[in-house]
Amino acid sequence: MDVVKIEKLCKMYQLGTFQLSALCDIDLIIQQGQYIAVMGPSGSGKSTLLNLLGCLDRPTGGRYWLGGKDVSELDDDQLSLIRGKHIGFIFQSYNLIGQLNVIENIELPMFYQGFSEHDSADHAQKLAEMVGLGDRTKHRPSELSGGQQQRVAIARALANDPTVILADEPTGNLDSQSGAEILSILDELHRQGKTLIIVTHDDHIGKRAQRVIHLLDGRIDRDEFNHRR
Amino acid sequence: MRWFTIKKTAKLGIKSLWMHKLRSTLTTLGIVFGVCSVVAMLAIGEGASRETQAAIARLGSTNLIIETIKPPQEQADTGKVEAMRNYGLTYADAETIHNTIPYVEVTVPVRELDQEARYLNRQIAIKIVGTIPWYTEISPIRLMRGRFLGSTDLQYGQAVCVIDEQVARELFAFDDPIGTDVRIYGNYYRVVGIVTQAAAVRLKEEPAVGDKSGGVAGYIYIPITTAKRCFSEVNYSFSGGKQSLEKVELQKITVKVRSAEQVLPMRDILDVLLARLHKAKNDYHITVPLEMLRYAAAERRRSSIVLGSIAAISLLVGGIGIMNIMLATVSERTREIGIRRALGAKKRDIVIQFLSETLLLTLAGGIIGIILGSVIPFLVTYFSRQPTAITGVSLILAFGISAAVGIIFGLYPAYRAANMDPIESLRHE
Ligand SMILES: Nc1ncnc2c1ncn2[C@@H]1O[C@H](COP(=O)(O)OP(=O)(O)OP(=O)(O)O)[C@@H](O)[C@H]1O
Ligand SMILES: [Mg+2]
Numbered sequence: 223m224d225v226v227k228i229e230k231l232c233k234m235y236q237l238g239t240f241q242l243s244a245l246c247d248i249d250l251i252i253q254q255g256q257y258i259a260v261m262g263p264s265g266s267g268k269s270t271l272l273n274l275l276g277c278l279d280r281p282t283g284g285r286y287w288l289g290g291k292d293v294s295e296l297d298d299d300q301l302s303l304i305r306g307k308h309i310g311f312i313f314q315s316y317n318l319i320g321q322l323n324v325i326e327n328i329e330l331p332m333f334y335q336g337f338s339e340h341d342s343a344d345h346a347q348k349l350a351e352m353v354g355l356g357d358r359t360k361h362r363p364s365e366l367s368g369g370q371q372q373r374v375a376i377a378r379a380l381a382n383d384p385t386v387i388l389a390d391e392p393t394g395n396l397d398s399q400s401g402a403e404i405l406s407i408l409d410e411l412h413r414q415g416k417t418l419i420i421v422t423h424d425d426h427i428g429k430r431a432q433r434v435i436h437l438l439d440g441r442i443d444r445d446e447f448n449h450r451r
Numbered sequence: 452m453r454w455f456t457i458k459k460t461a462k463l464g465i466k467s468l469w470m471h472k473l474r475s476t477l478t479t480l481g482i483v484f485g486v487c488s489v490v491a492m493l494a495i496g497e498g499a500s501r502e503t504q505a506a507i508a509r510l511g512s513t514n515l516i517i518e519t520i521k522p523p524q525e526q527a528d529t530g531k532v533e534a535m536r537n538y539g540l541t542y543a544d545a546e547t548i549h550n551t552i553p554y555v556e557v558t559v560p561v562r563e564l565d566q567e568a569r570y571l572n573r574q575i576a577i578k579i580v581g582t583i584p585w586y587t588e589i590s591p592i593r594l595m596r597g598r599f600l601g602s603t604d605l606q607y608g609q610a611v612c613v614i615d616e617q618v619a620r621e622l623f624a625f626d627d628p629i630g631t632d633v634r635i636y637g638n639y640y641r642v643v644g645i646v647t648q649a650a651a652v653r654l655k656e657e658p659a660v661g662d663k664s665g666g667v668a669g670y671i672y673i674p675i676t677t678a679k680r681c682f683s684e685v686n687y688s689f690s691g692g693k694q695s696l697e698k699v700e701l702q703k704i705t706v707k708v709r710s711a712e713q714v715l716p717m718r719d720i721l722d723v724l725l726a727r728l729h730k731a732k733n734d735y736h737i738t739v740p741l742e743m744l745r746y747a748a749a750e751r752r753r754s755s756i757v758l759g760s761i762a763a764i765s766l767l768v769g770g771i772g773i774m775n776i777m778l779a780t781v782s783e784r785t786r787e788i789g790i791r792r793a794l795g796a797k798k799r800d801i802v803i804q805f806l807s808e809t810l811l812l813t814l815a816g817g818i819i820g821i822i823l824g825s826v827i828p829f830l831v832t833y834f835s836r837q838p839t840a841i842t843g844v845s846l847i848l849a850f851g852i853s854a855a856v857g858i859i860f861g862l863y864p865a866y867r868a869a870n871m872d873p874i875e876s877l878r879h880e
Pocket of ligand 2: 268269270
């Protein structure tokens with residue numbers, strides 16, 4: 223099944239009189255369960271693509287089907303709903319909310335989807351245990367290491383059992399040890415059948431992925447499958 | 452909205468306000484003072500309003516009260532010591548008013564005397580009210596037992612009296628006063644009835660008897676004819692090394708008209724009539740309870756405007772302060788907003804989050820303001836003896852005002868927060 227289908231997707235930025243084309247004519251089909259790395263030099267449009275895939279941004283041209291549904295012309299509320307239900311974000315800088323503890327952070331996506339208090343607390347506890355933080359549920363993000371924070375972020379991304387998980391340089395801020403831990407969790411998710419799209423500069427991740435999409439100047443330069451796996 | 456959502460939002464709001472305790476406290480001060488002055492203002496206004504209402508009920512809104520006043524002393528430099536000063540309202544005045552003015556309903560003359568009443572071995576200071584049976588129509592007294600003075604009593608100057616509740620209690624204690632005789636100034640009066648002041652006119656700080664009851668236990672009503680027969684109208688007094696004799700027939704004449712519209716025309720008529728009867732003696736004064744109501748209303752309006760402006764200004768300043776702080780909060784928490792948006796929060800969710808935070812702030816301020824504002828009226832009553840009354844409506848209003856301030860001044864910051872671009876916010880440091 224095609225989880226993501228993109229046709230002639232464009233993103234232009236108007237900078238004064240100058241039109242900057244951050245993404246141009248992207249065609250892409252991603253199947254359920256694929257593990258994809260998006261690579262490319264700085265400024266090539268990786269984050270822009272991820273934001274579009276994550277419905278945080280609207281394309282200036284082209285079409286986008288997420289799980290078979292055309293999401294290219296939805297309004298803000300509908301996009302918020304899609305993000306909450308179908309997208310799991312993992313950011314380079316973790317982006318946990320400092321005032322909330324681990325459990326509360328993991329609960330957030332469920333809160334916005336109207337889960338009951340009991341269900342979301344239970345589910346959040348399970349997710350925390352799954353990423354190995356079952357004993358840190360009452361801690362604040364500031365009391366956790368970077369790797370632990372990123373694991374909380376992964377648990378949060380999984381909260382609503384999203385259609386795709388999008389990660390923008392998830393190991394960018396981590397040392398190699400914690401980075402490796404994160405990557406093994408991502409591998410595990412892949413084994414469970416999740417669709418993962420990971421932006422990275424790291425060739426190791428590129429090697430672990432099933433498929434590597436190379437961007438260059440807002441275009442798809444190469445789209446390779448790793449058959450070794 | 453679900454209860455869980457409300458709980459969670461409130462908890463979050465409290466948490467983030469708690470993070471900036473000092474800031475939150477300082478911000479709410481404007482609301483505290485504003486709400487405080489609203490509550491105090493309403494309590495003082497309500498107290499004043501009840502006071503006038505009670506006064507009106509006591510004095511009667513369709514009554515005009517003419518009272519004897521002591522005219523200014525004639526110049527001492529004439530050297531002549533006046534043998535006897537003869538002033539004040541007379542029986543003739545009452546007659547003339549009753550007979551010449553067509554739409555007077557009743558004219559009730561009153562003679563007041565400070566006396567002592569005795570029963571068995573008990574003795575108390577009382578005020579004698581010599582009047583006519585129609586006194587009941589101009590005064591809010593209510594018959595508890597027996598009867599009031601009748602026209603036969605008046606006609607024959609019977610030695611009967613009607614006592615009020617206080618006298619009954621103090622003089623008779625557990626005995627039944629009706630049918631017994633009270634001794635006043637050497638004469639015995641048969642008690643025929645007991646009256647009480649209507650509940651509506653009683654005031655907290657005042658003994659339940661009528662006006663100016665300095666040091667008397669209560670009132671005893673006797674027929675005015677009896678009063679004329681038994682008590683001299685000449686009053687001897689010795690003060691400041693000077694002796695003086697005064698003759699006063701009546702202390703008061705109350706004129707009752709049929710409707711409130713006739714009160715003011717009647718005042719003019721009485722003015723003209725009495726001016727003619729009393730030449731330029733300046734020995735009477737007309738009180739119009741209805742006008743008191745008007746003065747009181749005007750006075751209240753004036754003070755409401757002053758206090759209301761103070762309240763409005765502090766609420767406005769407080770509201771602007773809160774808006775300012777909330778704008779600062781919103782920009783501090785830009786990244787948090789971006790995260791929430793990425794995790795599925797709709798604009799509405801963000802609006803609710805920040806609006807409820809503002810609302811919590813103003814409601815907390817409102818509650819503190821209500822508490823402080825409820826204390827002030829007690830202090831006012833304690834120190835200035837001015838009655839005050841805190842009503843439930845005023846508290847609800849004050850609470851409503853703080854909620855309204857929260858919503859009005861919280862809406863813009865919340866709207867700003869909700870409309871931030873998620874990507875920009877996520878990039879924000
Ligand atoms: N809001 C914006 N306004 C104008 N130009 C933008 C905006 N966002 C991105 N761009 C431009 O779009 C292009 C692609 O940016 P993008 O952030 O996608 O790059 P990237 O591949 O993620 O780079 P990096 O590896 O450094 O994160 C860049 O040239 C950038 O300057
Ligand atoms: Mg990037």
